Amino acid sequence: MTTGAASERTGEGVRPPARRLDASMGLLTDVVSKALDPGYAEAAARTEEARSPASRAARGGAHLLLAVGLGMVTVVAVTQLRAPALSGPDPRDLLEREIADRTAEADGLASDIEVLSAEVAQIQADAVAAVNPGLFAQLEEFELASGAVAVTGSGLVMVLDDTAVDPENEEARVQDVDLQIVTNGLWAAGAEAIAINGQRLTSLSAIRSAGQAILVDLNPLNPPYRIEVVGDSHRIQTEFARSSAANHLAFLSGTFGITVDTSADSSLELPGAGNRSLRHADPIDVASSGSDKEGKSSP
Amino acid sequence: MIALIGLVIGAVIGVFLEPTVPLALQPYLPIAVVAALDALFGGLRALLDGVFNDRVFVVSFLSNVVVAAFIVYLGDQLGVGTQLSTAVVVVLGIRIFANAAAIRRHLLKA
Numbered sequence: 296m297t298t299g300a301a302s303e304r305t306g307e308g309v310r311p312p313a314r315r316l317d318a319s320m321g322l323l324t325d326v327v328s329k330a331l332d333p334g335y336a337e338a339a340a341r342t343e344e345a346r347s348p349a350s351r352a353a354r355g356g357a358h359l360l361l362a363v364g365l366g367m368v369t370v371v372a373v374t375q376l377r378a379p380a381l382s383g384p385d386p387r388d389l390l391e392r393e394i395a396d397r398t399a400e401a402d403g404l405a406s407d408i409e410v411l412s413a414e415v416a417q418i419q420a421d422a423v424a425a426v427n428p429g430l431f432a433q434l435e436e437f438e439l440a441s442g443a444v445a446v447t448g449s450g451l452v453m454v455l456d457d458t459a460v461d462p463e464n465e466e467a468r469v470q471d472v473d474l475q476i477v478t479n480g481l482w483a484a485g486a487e488a489i490a491i492n493g494q495r496l497t498s499l500s501a502i503r504s505a506g507q508a509i510l511v512d513l514n515p516l517n518p519p520y521r522i523e524v525v526g527d528s529h530r531i532q533t534e535f536a537r538s539s540a541a542n543h544l545a546f547l548s549g550t551f552g553i554t555v556d557t558s559a560d561s562s563l564e565l566p567g568a569g570n571r572s573l574r575h576a577d578p579i580d581v582a583s584s585g586s587d588k589e590g591k592s593s594p
Numbered sequence: 595m596i597a598l599i600g601l602v603i604g605a606v607i608g609v610f611l612e613p614t615v616p617l618a619l620q621p622y623l624p625i626a627v628v629a630a631l632d633a634l635f636g637g638l639r640a641l642l643d644g645v646f647n648d649r650v651f652v653v654s655f656l657s658n659v660v661v662a663a664f665i666v667y668l669g670d671q672l673g674v675g676t677q678l679s680t681a682v683v684v685v686l687g688i689r690i691f692a693n694a695a696a697i698r699r700h701l702l703k704a
Contacts, residue, residue, distance in 0.1 A: 326685055330692030331643070332636050332654045339645040358648045359600040365655050366604025367611075369630040372623040374608070375615045 412567070416444070442497035445567040446488045448525040451532065452560045453477065455544075456519035458552035467551035469520055471504035473543070474511075478502065480540025481524050481531065488525040490565040492516045497568045512568075528559040597648040598637065601655075621670065622663035625679055629662035630655065632686040635693040642700040662686070 346354075416438075424431040438444045455477070458467040478489055478496060489496045494511040496502075501512060508515040524531060535541055547553040615623060633655035640646040662682050669678030698704070 323688070326688045327692045330636070330689045330696070331639050332633075332650060334650040334654055335636075335640040335643070335645045335647055338647040338650045354649070355596050358597045358652050361652045361656060362597040362600025362648075363604035363607065365630070365652070365659070366601035367608035368604075368659070369601075369627060370605040370608030371613055371615060372627050372630075374612065375620070376623050376627065 409567070412443075442488060442495050442500075442568045445495075445565060446525055447562065447564045448487070449528060449559070449561045450486075450523065450525040450563050451481075451528045452558050452563070453481075453522040453524070454519050454554075454556040455522070456554045456556075458554070464551075465507065467553065468507070469509070469518060469547075469553055471502050471509045473547060473553075474509060474520060474522075475502050476540045476543045477522060480535055480538045480543075481522070483538060483540075484531045484534035486524045486526045486531055488565050490523045492521055493566060495566050495568040500568070523560075523563050523565055525563055525565055532557070532559075595646070595648065597651045597655075598641075601634075619663075621675075622666050625662045625666045625682055626659045628683055628686050628690075629658040632690050632693075633658045635690050635697070639693045639696045639700075642697060 419434070420431065423434060439446065455469050455473065457469055458464070474491060478491070481489055491502075491511050494500075494514055494516070496511070501510075503510050505515070509520070510516070544555050548555055633651070636654060637646065637651045640651070665682055666675060666679050669675035
């Protein structure tokens, strides 16, 4: 900086004949030494030509106008640049909104699936029931057992919730494996249909975890986990109490303070599992069932 | 001198009117502001050096802003927008620094 100012004061033309020490930094030196627009020096060196007062006023007016415009533009640009930092949308809010939007979309599609499967079921029923009542009864039985259709009935409600004692302790939260053990215990105790937070479990359901969330069939659940079981509540309660799952629950509430609340409910409504895809098909025995028209339709 | 007064008046108008900049111009705002700062510091230094000239100040201010924005625009079109912006910021930054140092020497004699 000092050399730059010095060289400017001595003038640009005065250069020692020998190669300058900083010749390799010509570009930098140039930038620093010509920091002040050379136009100022030229204007100062020029002899002021005589102008009429009118033209001088016009020039002054033009300068003023331009300067006003430039000042305004600069300030506006500065305020514009500062604004987003102060009032920009929070990325977390954006993500939350997107998650909410996508979840709503998924819910909409799920209800579409429900309507369409009901339609398919109706058409299937119309087609099969008339031709082959025996096959239709079998189909209904399979649908019930596979969890494809919604069921209602009396049963049990179990509510598992994360501990209130130590909310920061990740160990003390309900884990996917806890729900697996409980639901398996319930199946073993004679449950006919199970849903967790409205997600119907079938023989193909998966209870897993992703990060801290528990997923049932890839749908994330929020605590408290409400396990609804349709079946003989008396028998299920008795059998369940004897199973290892009950021990596990006792261990959870004893060690981590996870709350388990069990109650009987006389009218439970469990949704169907929705998506049904044909995974396996056997040709039905034509002789015994009488018709092979719907031979591939049994699940 | 009249140019500096005009600049201040314009700045006040800008603060109170708060017009919005068209979206298409927004990518060029940062570099234009840096260029404006450079011209402003140059003008201040010239004032202290006693060679201030309204015409030179206004013209250098305007051309600085326009050229800086144009370089960025050109860079964007050629796919080297960031690199050219960096180049402009480096050159203008060094100039601002040198002018600020000269102003400091004028004012503080140190």
